[in-house]
Amino acid sequence: MHLAELPTPSLLVDPDRVARNCAAMLARARRLGVTLRPHLKTAKSVDVARLATHGQPGGITVSTLAEIDWFGERGFTDITYAVGIAAHKIEALAQLQRRHGLALTLVADHAATVTDVAQRAAQLDARFALLIEIDCGGGRGGVAPDGVDLLALAQAAQASTHLRLAGVLTHAGQSYAAPGHDAIAAVAEAERAAAVHAAARLRAAGLAAPVVSVGSTPTAMHARSLEGVTEMRPGVYTLFDLDQVALGVCTLDDIAACVLASVIGHNPRSRRVLIDAGGLALSKDLSANGFAGGVAGFGDVGYGLVCAIDGTGPLPGLRVAEVHQEHGFIASANAGDADTRALFARLPIGSRVRILPNHVCMTAAPYDHYEVVRAGNTETSARWPKAGGWNPTPGGRHG
Amino acid sequence: MHLAELPTPSLLVDPDRVARNCAAMLARARRLGVTLRPHLKTAKSVDVARLATHGQPGGITVSTLAEIDWFGERGFTDITYAVGIAAHKIEALAQLQRRHGLALTLVADHAATVTDVAQRAAQLDARFALLIEIDCGGGRGGVAPDGVDLLALAQAAQASTHLRLAGVLTHAGQSYAAPGHDAIAAVAEAERAAAVHAAARLRAAGLAAPVVSVGSTPTAMHARSLEGVTEMRPGVYTLFDLDQVALGVCTLDDIAACVLASVIGHNPRSRRVLIDAGGLALSKDLSANGFAGGVAGFGDVGYGLVCAIDGTGPLPGLRVAEVHQEHGFIASANAGDADTRALFARLPIGSRVRILPNHVCMTAAPYDHYEVVRAGNTETSARWPKAGGWNPTPGGRHG
Numbered sequence: 001m002h003l004a005e006l007p008t009p010s011l012l013v014d015p016d017r018v019a020r021n022c023a024a025m026l027a028r029a030r031r032l033g034v035t036l037r038p039h040l041k042t043a044k045s046v047d048v049a050r051l052a053t054h055g056q057p058g059g060i061t062v063s064t065l066a067e068i069d070w071f072g073e074r075g076f077t078d079i080t081y082a083v084g085i086a087a088h089k090i091e092a093l094a095q096l097q098r099r100h101g102l103a104l105t106l107v108a109d110h111a112a113t114v115t116d117v118a119q120r121a122a123q124l125d126a127r128f129a130l131l132i133e134i135d136c137g138g139g140r141g142g143v144a145p146d147g148v149d150l151l152a153l154a155q156a157a158q159a160s161t162h163l164r165l166a167g168v169l170t171h172a173g174q175s176y177a178a179p180g181h182d183a184i185a186a187v188a189e190a191e192r193a194a195a196v197h198a199a200a201r202l203r204a205a206g207l208a209a210p211v212v213s214v215g216s217t218p219t220a221m222h223a224r225s226l227e228g229v230t231e232m233r234p235g236v237y238t239l240f241d242l243d244q245v246a247l248g249v250c251t252l253d254d255i256a257a258c259v260l261a262s263v264i265g266h267n268p269r270s271r272r273v274l275i276d277a278g279g280l281a282l283s284k285d286l287s288a289n290g291f292a293g294g295v296a297g298f299g300d301v302g303y304g305l306v307c308a309i310d311g312t313g314p315l316p317g318l319r320v321a322e323v324h325q326e327h328g329f330i331a332s333a334n335a336g337d338a339d340t341r342a343l344f345a346r347l348p349i350g351s352r353v354r355i356l357p358n359h360v361c362m363t364a365a366p367y368d369h370y371e372v373v374r375a376g377n378t379e380t381s382a383r384w385p386k387a388g389g390w391n392p393t394p395g396g397r398h399g
Numbered sequence: 400m401h402l403a404e405l406p407t408p409s410l411l412v413d414p415d416r417v418a419r420n421c422a423a424m425l426a427r428a429r430r431l432g433v434t435l436r437p438h439l440k441t442a443k444s445v446d447v448a449r450l451a452t453h454g455q456p457g458g459i460t461v462s463t464l465a466e467i468d469w470f471g472e473r474g475f476t477d478i479t480y481a482v483g484i485a486a487h488k489i490e491a492l493a494q495l496q497r498r499h500g501l502a503l504t505l506v507a508d509h510a511a512t513v514t515d516v517a518q519r520a521a522q523l524d525a526r527f528a529l530l531i532e533i534d535c536g537g538g539r540g541g542v543a544p545d546g547v548d549l550l551a552l553a554q555a556a557q558a559s560t561h562l563r564l565a566g567v568l569t570h571a572g573q574s575y576a577a578p579g580h581d582a583i584a585a586v587a588e589a590e591r592a593a594a595v596h597a598a599a600r601l602r603a604a605g606l607a608a609p610v611v612s613v614g615s616t617p618t619a620m621h622a623r624s625l626e627g628v629t630e631m632r633p634g635v636y637t638l639f640d641l642d643q644v645a646l647g648v649c650t651l652d653d654i655a656a657c658v659l660a661s662v663i664g665h666n667p668r669s670r671r672v673l674i675d676a677g678g679l680a681l682s683k684d685l686s687a688n689g690f691a692g693g694v695a696g697f698g699d700v701g702y703g704l705v706c707a708i709d710g711t712g713p714l715p716g717l718r719v720a721e722v723h724q725e726h727g728f729i730a731s732a733n734a735g736d737a738d739t740r741a742l743f744a745r746l747p748i749g750s751r752v753r754i755l756p757n758h759v760c761m762t763a764a765p766y767d768h769y770e771v772v773r774a775g776n777t778e779t780s781a782r783w784p785k786a787g788g789w790n791p792t793p794g795g796r797h798g
Binding site: 005007008009010041063064065083085086087088089092109110112113116135139140141142144161262263264265266267269270272274278279280281283284285288294324325326327329349350361362365366367368374388389390391393 | 403404406407408409432440454462463464482484485486487488491508509511512515534538539540541543572613661662663664665666668669671678679680682683684685723724725726728748749760762764765766767787788789790792
């Protein structure tokens with residue numbers, strides 16, 4: 001279908017850019033001597049997962065039970081669920097595991113949780129691998145790599161007949177606040193060192209730690225060494241976004257997903273072009289503006305930058321400046337009468353634009369499929385279905 | 400099911416509060432002498448729609464084609480699609496209209512669009528009512544009430560055999576920036592005056608304007624007169640949220656929807672409680688903090704306020720301070736060691752919390768159903784399904 005006839009808003013993906021991004025990260029993982037276990041919370045797509053795992057059903061990372069169900073049903077059987085486990089989720093996980101024949105790895109950072117999880121797993125006769133989450137400085141989940149909790153947790157896991165202690169996992173979320181490549185490389189080194197140190201402590205105590213897992217797209221792209229690490233779990237790199245451009249992790253040309261919207265109005269009083277993609281279709285994430293000074297050459301990118309229907313752009317000086325639920329407002333950086341006339345002439349009512357996402361994990365999430373469009377093209381060639389929601393519901397969309 | 404066993408995150412609704420909010424707005428519309436055409440973009444639920452239209456399938460407002468399909472399929476046949484129409488949507492709208500036997504009202508603010516829409520409608524032999532959108536000061540869609548565009552648009556509609564000019568529609572989005580009840584009342588009066596003036600100009604030119612439609616929850620709640628107006632279209636009032644509390648439009652006790660989340664971790668270094676509801680489950684909307692000084696007594700409400708599993712609260716001094724994709728971080732307003740110990744003791748790992756939404760239209764959107772829980776209760780009594788997405792797709796979830 002031609003993009004001028006597609007319903008709007010729609011989520012577009014360029015399969016060649018995804019393939020290129022995925023091949024580059026696979027090559028990078030090989031050079032660094034680690035396995036790539038891509039985080040599919042970003043793309044939520046089996047087509048992307050196949051490219052990211054090099055065409056073979058391979059180990060992946062996810063962040064919801066709905067994603068476990070979705071990918072499990074489609075042949076991805078080695079899954080790490082990288083959000084701190086809660087014991088009440090074990091029954092649903094055991095069901096998913098049986099239904100799809102999964103090898104599931106869970107993550108925990110609290111000894112009492114491990115004991116509760118082990119008990120529920122034993123009641124259900126379900127078996128899981130377990131990674132101990134390490135806080136490498138991001139302040140989200142995880143125990144300190146050098147604290148007493150680490151060994152207590154490992155011993156709680158070791159005491160279970162239904163959990164297999166598999167090692168450690170960390171995520172350097174603070175890489176998103178690092179100003180520049182050297183700063184990101186320093187965070188990557190802190191991430192590596194924390195995970196390797198924690199694994200060494202486990203081994204010194206006679207405990208198993210075959211897996212040393214790190215990961216964020218910025219650190220995966222800028223780590224100088226991953227010595228001692230066994231796998232990395234970046235996810236955003238499959239699609240990339242303005243966040244990653246602001247961080248210097250990719251270029252605008254690497255962004256593989258965007259939202260197609262229609263121009264539905266011109267308001268000469270507010271000097272705005274109205275589009276039918278608002279806070280739900282683009283998300284309200286503004287993070288790219290807070291990272292390392294924003295997107296070079298564009299200043300404030302608002303809720304996204306604006307490209308032509310064929311992907312040309314971003315159009316200079318334009319951004320989605322404001323969003324309501326289903327309305328977006330494109331504004332020019334300059335607000336003179338001539339600028340407004342030029343803006344309206346450039347984006348006539350009824351025309352189409354592509355909006356590059358600020359943070360693609362948030363933007364892509366609510367759509368149930370991608371429309372596949374190759375670079376420079378205005379015809380879709382396929383649809384890629386997507387996972388969504390949080391909790392598997394029998395026979396339907398995920399709630 | 401007990402809330403302690405429900406999957407998390409889940410979206411909860413209190414049916415008694417919805418019923419009370421809906422009855423109050425119906426009574427208000429009667430007192431003001433106007434019809435209530437509730438905006439279902441907020442709740443996206445037929446159960447809410449039935450309460451909002453007083454148990455009878457009545458006229459409703461929506462903002463996506465997916466909502467038209469959803470409500471049409473469930474017996475709501477008089478629907479205003481209150482986002483400026485784009486001509487390419489006419490074919491899909493004509494299909495929905497035939498499939499469900501709908502009376503559809505469209506909105507436009509550009510004469511050339513009206514001509515294009517009329518042409519496509521004639522080609523398909525589909526008939527629509529048309530309201531001319533008026534900009535009453537919000538700077539979103541709409542023509543100026545006193546400008547030349549109004550009559551040009553009306554004449555373009557009048558010239559069509561397949562469009563029926565039905566009047567005018569406006570939305571005072573600027574009510575969300577009004578500091579206090581008197582300021583909101585002034586916005587409501589500007590909204591009323593703009594719509595009534597535009598309708599009077601149409602009538603003076605011999606054109607039809609039976610419908611004079613206004614609406615936003617703040618102006619609906621604080622308008623002192625709606626003389627000359629025929630209908631109002633508020634939507635958020637069905638569920639209410641912290642935005643509306645900040646604006647003084649409702650109290651915390653009126654909020655009828657919230658997100659149930661599980662405590663999945665404690666991080667003593669960042670002094671945060673981790674929950675399994677993040678930026679997707681709560682949305683990244685922060686608007687309540689920008690409105691009229693925020694929520695009285697709570698200061699910064701972040702991404703939401705925290706209640707106990709039975710709805711008690713909000714718990715003093717706590718808020719969702721930060722969100723990642725699937726992680727939320729609850730922080731205490733005070734960051735001493737004793738405060739952190741009290742926070743962790745109050746919210747043990749494995750316990751449940753309810754998060755009151757900052758902006759419920761954004762928070763509720765991605766869920767596919769509500770879990771129904773009466774006030775003070777911890778057992779669900781029903782599920783209310785929800786619409787979602789944007790574009791009707793044959794036989795499936797909306798893409």
